[in-house]
Amino acid sequence: MGKEVQILEDVTVRFAGDSGDGMQLTGSQFTNTTALFGNDLSTLPDYPAEIRAPAGTLYGVSGFQLHFGSNDIKTPGDSPDVLIAMNPAALKVNIKDLKSNAIIIVNTNAFDQKNLKLAQYEKNPLEDDSLKGYTVIPVPLSQLTANALEGSAISNKEVGRSKNFFALGMMYWLYNRPIEPTILWMESKFKNKPEILEANKKALSTGYYFGETTELFTTRYHVEPAKLEKGFYRNVSGNEATAIGMVAAAVKAKLQLFLGSYPITPASEILHELSRYKSYGVKTFQAEDEISAICAAIGASFAGDLALTTTSGPGLALKTEAVGLAVMTELPIVIINVQRGGPSTGLPTKTEQADLLQSMFGRNGEAPVVILAASTPVDCFYMAFEASRIALKYMVPVILLTDGYLANGSEPWRIPDPDSLPDISVQFRTEKEGYYPYSRNENLSRPWAIPGTPGLEHRIGGLEKANIYGTVSYDTENHEIMCKLREEKVNKIALDIPDLEVTGDLDADLLVVGWGGTFGSIAEAVQRARKNGYKIAQAHFKYLNPFPKNSAEVLKKYKSVLVPELNLGQLSHLLRSEFLIDVVQLNKVQGLPFKSIEIEERIIEILGGNNGK
Amino acid sequence: MANNESAVSQSEVKLTAKDFSTGQDVRWCPGCGDYSILAQMQRTAPDFGMKKENIVYVSGIGCSSRFPYYMDTYGFHSIHGRAPAIATGVKLANPELMVWVATGDGDLLSIGGNHFIHACRRNIDLKILLFNNRIYGLTKGQYSPTSEKGKKTKSTPFGSVDYPFHPISVAIGSGATFVARSLDREPKHLQAMMSRASKHTGIALIEILQNCNIFNDGAFELYTEKDTKADNVVVLEHGKPLVFGKNNEKGVRLNGFNPEVVSLEDGKFSLDDLWVHDEFDPDPTRAFILSRFIDNNALPLPIGIFMQIQKTSYDADVETQINNIKTSRGEGDLKSLFFDGNTWEVA
Structure with a gap:
């Protein structure tokens, strides 16, 4: 009481602890409450590859970052303003990411000899001056939680587990958010465990009032709701949005959705989500391997389903030959690659954008495939829908690239009216008269005649097809015609996709061009640099094959083109070869998203630090 | 299982073998055992009780995998080893279709081994015709996973040193519910096996010992020649x-x-x-013993149905689960999907 209240535009908070400390849960509760409060936000979990790494170790640290504000939030934030560290390992792993004057809330009870040793601290960092420059708030979280729950019916172990709710309550107080949404959630989550429910509720509210009464906090922060467009919202991760987008596409195409998939990080959640949606006419098939997963999808497509396979980089490599089969048989199929660090097994839980060239060229023969990329978690919904639209309309395989950062990150989604989504229904061929399996319409797509249709019995396969008739053909000239037709069909899709949009200063010297999941970091960097007086234009590719039809015109207009990407220059490579322009590369392959400051610094460097004037 | 719509009704004119021929030139080597298998299928197919638009043949790669081109139904000549996976997708998408897989010993047991064992495990309703000639034909004569140890081929000039698979043993060990063997030179028997497989619900494997007269001629002579077959083949008949x-x-x-x-x-x-012989023995032990006769020269080669058991098929269980969920929860619409979970309104 009587504490100072400071108004902030935006805040980045990171919760960090052992993978058993419930940090993902704490983070998502804080996120839900913050969303309900009306802030714009963006989140990113960061968890270890090990499922249950030994407690207290550096590699067992699990984190959850949330960036929220009263303004337009584009990324989960470069550097946290606040770190909640549940143990020494969490402090050690995360301190390098913090802002220089960040607040660090630590659970002092966890800073004992054993944990300090596990975290490879020679001395207790709370007792020397190594944390100088930060505002350290030492809270005996374990002890306070135990005191609060004294006499409760639950075991000591369960008391220990409740400390994350104490911390959450404290954070609710600090950032002036209500505890009621979490109480409601607890009442449903623990409805069959009344003792645990009571204990957790008590830990949460005691944490909240501790914030109010303790002298450790002298300031309380307030972040006003953001000015969001009117409507209903929910928070979605990229993988959730992808799954929902595919269901929406199937409904709007009036087809059954078939998913053939093999579990792989970080794509498995799409399989999990779609497996729940059986009442929406979704069939999911967990195959014996990646190859079977796509082959079953191709079989389902032959039989008339909207066919989908989901995977990550190594899985796409395994599916390669089958993608070629889909190209040859001209069957619609959506292939979603949630990219992760490569090559080989690489960094399964870390993000990267290094499968663009694999998607573009990773097949034998001339095998063009449509490639799309989602730019934000919410955009995954729209691009999954778009991938389906294109696949069905043109009878082609479409690869949709997302990545670990989009897949696990989340943001508020303004829920669209289902009626506002376009009808993408297809006409199966039923007319016998004049039917040839490889005749083509104005889009160059062949008729989809599915088994069960009388009179249209035909055979397809991976051998080269005779133009129009679709019978096997070894004719050399026919092969060239067919290769060109398949290429032309994909190229023509450029006429059916939006132009590349340029934002910012259209008359700038510098154009910053990205693709896929780096949109938020680039937009934030561009926005900040422009605020500081630099003139910059920005464009972002969501269609990579074919490129939007105005791409050459846009790219050639600017003196310099900067291409930030999370690989060693894959889009740069394509732009140079496709448009004969040079670009300036900005590459990062650390398994992490760009910090917007990294892009901003490069922008300023290119513009010579003279504000572009 | 066929429902009334996909099955042929009584009043319709009965199809003949000719109706199932595409009229395309058949491109197997003259004298190949595949011709007989195709002929027996064309003769048997009219009795499957299915309209021909509801029958699909899926194949992989190899000589045998050209089979779909010659059957005037829907067909898919896919990629090496993947026929069971493609066929699984076809069957799951539309369980009313009757789906056959035409494959060879290299296609099904080498590159496609994983798909084969998992198709058996799931008991998905596919009928697999395994053309086993114990050799790679299309790549011109390398030993296959069913070739006998010591076989001299282009890739094993000093004799192969690896042991063969017994397809029937693999199928039984993987949980297949209908397992049979026949010979390309036994047309009536082969027709009977095809007909029986067509009536089975769940996975059905017919191993057809088939002569490759170019690269492995006479491999099954002992079982097909007049002088020797009676002493070397035992025909399995239920209850006999x-x-x-x-x-x-x-x-x-x-x-x-x-x-x-x-x-x-x-x-x-x-x-x-x-x-x-008890075809319907729910315990696969005896069927497995039968499948190993081939290891012992003193024992005859069994042909016929090794085992046949009733279990619900994967595709049927998938449908049942979906229907039950739809019944208990109601069919979902997009609005309820979009609003699933925590939502809030910005007014």
């Missing part, structure tokens, strides 16, 4: 003892777990002592 020989003078007796050939002429053993 295992009897063979030119004059039915020999039988197979099961001594514990050991099968042994006995004479019915020397007065020591009679028909009552012989192994009586």
